[in-house]
Amino acid sequence: MSATTAENKVAVASQRQLIWWRFRKHKLALVSAFIVAAFYLVAMFADTIAYTEPFDTQSARSYIPPQPITWFDADGHFHPTVNALKGKRDPRTFKLSYAPDPGETRDLVLFGHGYEYRLFGLIPTDIHLLGVSNSRPQDALFLLGTDQLGRDVFSRLVLASRTSLTIGLVGVVMSLVLGVLLGGISGLYGGWIDVVIQRVIEILRSIPTIPLWMGLAAAVPNSWTPQQVYFAITLIISLIGWTELARVVRGRFLALREEDFITAAELAGASQMRIIFKHMVPSFLSHIIAAVSLALPAMIISETTLSFLGLGLRPPAISWGVLLQDAQNLQTLALAPWLLVVALPVIVVILAFNFLGDGLRDAADPYG
Amino acid sequence: MLAYLIRRVGLAVITIWAITIVTFIILQLPPGDFVDAYVAQASAMGTAISAGEAAALRHAYGLDQSVWVQYYKWMAHIVHGEFGQSFEYGRPVTEVIGDRLWLTILLSIGAIIVTWGLALPIGIYSAVRQYSIGDYIFTFIGFVGLAVPNFLLALIIMYVGLRVFNVSVGGLFSSEFQLAPWSWAKVWDLAGHLPVPMLILALAGTAQLVRIMRANLLDELRRPYVVTARARGLSERRVIMKYPVRAALNPFASTIGYLLPYTVSGSVIISVVLSLPTVGPLLLHSLISQDMLLGSTIILMLGVLTVFGTLLSDLLLMWIDPRIRLGQLK
Numbered sequence A: 001m002s003a004t005t006a007e008n009k010v011a012v013a014s015q016r017q018l019i020w021w022r023f024r025k026h027k028l029a030l031v032s033a034f035i036v037a038a039f040y041l042v043a044m045f046a047d048t049i050a051y052t053e054p055f056d057t058q059s060a061r062s063y064i065p066p067q068p069i070t071w072f073d074a075d076g077h078f079h080p081t082v083n084a085l086k087g088k089r090d091p092r093t094f095k096l097s098y099a100p101d102p103g104e105t106r107d108l109v110l111f112g113h114g115y116e117y118r119l120f121g122l123i124p125t126d127i128h129l130l131g132v133s134n135s136r137p138q139d140a141l142f143l144l145g146t147d148q149l150g151r152d153v154f155s156r157l158v159l160a161s162r163t164s165l166t167i168g169l170v171g172v173v174m175s176l177v178l179g180v181l182l183g184g185i186s187g188l189y190g191g192w193i194d195v196v197i198q199r200v201i202e203i204l205r206s207i208p209t210i211p212l213w214m215g216l217a218a219a220v221p222n223s224w225t226p227q228q229v230y231f232a233i234t235l236i237i238s239l240i241g242w243t244e245l246a247r248v249v250r251g252r253f254l255a256l257r258e259e260d261f262i263t264a265a266e267l268a269g270a271s272q273m274r275i276i277f278k279h280m281v282p283s284f285l286s287h288i289i290a291a292v293s294l295a296l297p298a299m300i301i302s303e304t305t306l307s308f309l310g311l312g313l314r315p316p317a318i319s320w321g322v323l324l325q326d327a328q329n330l331q332t333l334a335l336a337p338w339l340l341v342v343a344l345p346v347i348v349v350i351l352a353f354n355f356l357g358d359g360l361r362d363a364a365d366p367y368g
Numbered sequence B: 001m002l003a004y005l006i007r008r009v010g011l012a013v014i015t016i017w018a019i020t021i022v023t024f025i026i027l028q029l030p031p032g033d034f035v036d037a038y039v040a041q042a043s044a045m046g047t048a049i050s051a052g053e054a055a056a057l058r059h060a061y062g063l064d065q066s067v068w069v070q071y072y073k074w075m076a077h078i079v080h081g082e083f084g085q086s087f088e089y090g091r092p093v094t095e096v097i098g099d100r101l102w103l104t105i106l107l108s109i110g111a112i113i114v115t116w117g118l119a120l121p122i123g124i125y126s127a128v129r130q131y132s133i134g135d136y137i138f139t140f141i142g143f144v145g146l147a148v149p150n151f152l153l154a155l156i157i158m159y160v161g162l163r164v165f166n167v168s169v170g171g172l173f174s175s176e177f178q179l180a181p182w183s184w185a186k187v188w189d190l191a192g193h194l195p196v197p198m199l200i201l202a203l204a205g206t207a208q209l210v211r212i213m214r215a216n217l218l219d220e221l222r223r224p225y226v227v228t229a230r231a232r233g234l235s236e237r238r239v240i241m242k243y244p245v246r247a248a249l250n251p252f253a254s255t256i257g258y259l260l261p262y263t264v265s266g267s268v269i270i271s272v273v274l275s276l277p278t279v280g281p282l283l284l285h286s287l288i289s290q291d292m293l294l295g296s297t298i299i300l301m302l303g304v305l306t307v308f309g310t311l312l313s314d315l316l317l318m319w320i321d322p323r324i325r326l327g328q329l330k
Helices: A002-012 A015-025 A027-044 A153-189 A191-205 A209-218 A226-257 A260-267 A272-308 A320-325 A330-335 A337-364 B002-028 B034-045 B051-060 B067-079 B093-097 B099-128 B133-147 B150-163 B184-193 B195-221 B224-231 B236-242 B244-254 B256-273 B279-288 B292-320
Strands: A069-072 A078-089 A096-119 A123-132
Touching: A015 A027, A015 A337, A027 A153, A027 A337, A153 A191, A153 A226, A153 A272, A153 A320, A153 A337, A191 A226, A191 B002, A191 B256, A209 A226, A209 A272, A209 B002, A209 B256, A209 B279, A209 B292, A226 A272, A260 A272, A272 A320, A272 A337, A320 A337, A330 A337, A330 B150, A337 B133, A337 B150, B002 B067, B002 B292, B034 B051, B093 B279, B093 B292, B099 B133, B099 B195, B099 B256, B099 B279, B099 B292, B133 B195, B150 B195, B150 B256, B184 B195, B195 B244, B195 B256, B224 B236, B236 B244, B256 B279, B256 B292, B279 B292
Parallel strands: none
Antiparallel strands: A069 A078, A078 A096, A096 A123
16 A cells, blocks of 8 residues: 555656655765755855954964864863963074963854954954954964964865855856857757767867866966956866766757657647747756756866966965965975865865765656 | 778867967967067076067067968978977977976876776776675775865875875986986886876776776676576676676777876876976976967977877777777767
């Protein structure tokens, strides 16, 4: 009995429900969806989560190592504190080093006061997710340490994720427009147009992309504002990134053209536009979403790579690649290994996007 | 077969032509022309270039004429092997590039051989022992290999090498061989330095190929002919290696066309991180200092060599795969 009700449920379920049921089975993809969502939440509230002005340089605070948090006090009560830091200069080498001062602690508080900013660019406020009692956060809180110029790595990392995650989105939208347009034309009309577009894709895919990107990115004038550079870099990346999306769209168009319901719609006298937008697009939308979530991590890697080489976004703009540039040479790594921490969110978000994309791709065709 | 051959060669020619156009655009993009840059560079070095000399240079490259003439003249120079002077080094571009191009090719081809050498057995193992612990471990490593950009991997390995093993993994030669002329000792030294960068470069490609190989072989293993072979009492080794692996290899071989550009791209970046004497660091440096003739020559050479490599692998594939040779496969 229960088996038949389950079968009935499947029989009457909408496509959206079927996709969701299939997607839910892929546990890794489900977890990844939450991770990706969390990353974008962090990007959205980056100003609130950062506790120190990310551009605030302080030569005296250069290369402070990450500061551990003590979660419980001596009585075992939950009472997160950090030790205050004391700078000491080595009398022989004059090297300034920081050590936690066990005698002095600062309470870690939620929603403390810090530097002033505008939430979503609109609401002026100085409330940050983390703060410390009886001190300014920029003097007392260094969760992931500081870089050479004394800027707080945690705050910079949080703000960098905004740039790196959105550059992927903007890039994907641009490649999507190109991919859907060219892939659609290719699949819909076939013939010599299809041949030409397919050859162009083959040519683009047989050229090593990185040297090409480097050449194009190097031509972005130094005088451009960070916003202009941002768009130029996204454009350069998406100019080559569209090929995979176009391939997916074309494949779907070719497969759908043969379907009975398309023939039925044609026989019923539906216009070409109506067939495309009413019948074809809804049935391959899920495939496009899956392809997009697989294209996004590639975009993020591209931006990170270019910026890392010093040809992408340039300081004062901050992105993961710009931050990783600081960790480029061995001397720095030996002196301040915590700068490599930026690698962690890059790897996590790319893995999450890959798993999410895999799950979406499997779920995109829930009838199989 | 002939049609396939003509199609492939034709596509390669068009691709090379497209690469020259893109390279030309990159050459033209920076403000001012490269003679301006040359004059500025020379005067900074203390040797003044007269207006007459500059004009002669401009005329030689057709910079005073339309873009089409410029492209034509530039191409005419390149076809004759004249790539011009590097402003920064004050020497011909080809001389500056020198051995670096061959080291790039060596590194890329080596990485591809490593990719194949690793992906093939791992892919077979993962498919035959599906859902075993080994399969899970390789799948996990594969996903990490796909997710970690190779410059990050190079950076992390460099750090681990320094911290844990106290060795520096950068470079392709020990310091005493860096400027030495080629000798057997130098070649041996190179052979000792190559494996680490090759492995780093090969990891992402390997991860991808293992997944393809595993999926293909799993499909084949479910075929009735495998059951028949087993029922006939063939040894397990023969059952798997004789037919399913060979059938699963075909799509595997055709990915080489995308593997080569991908590997060459990767070699540029990890060479910068690990400071390998390939064209990578030179390209980056020339682009940053706007030494455009050097930079665009490197881009052109990498592109053209990649196309040649892909063409060669296509011909090799045609020789291996009778379905292409007999014109049954599009």
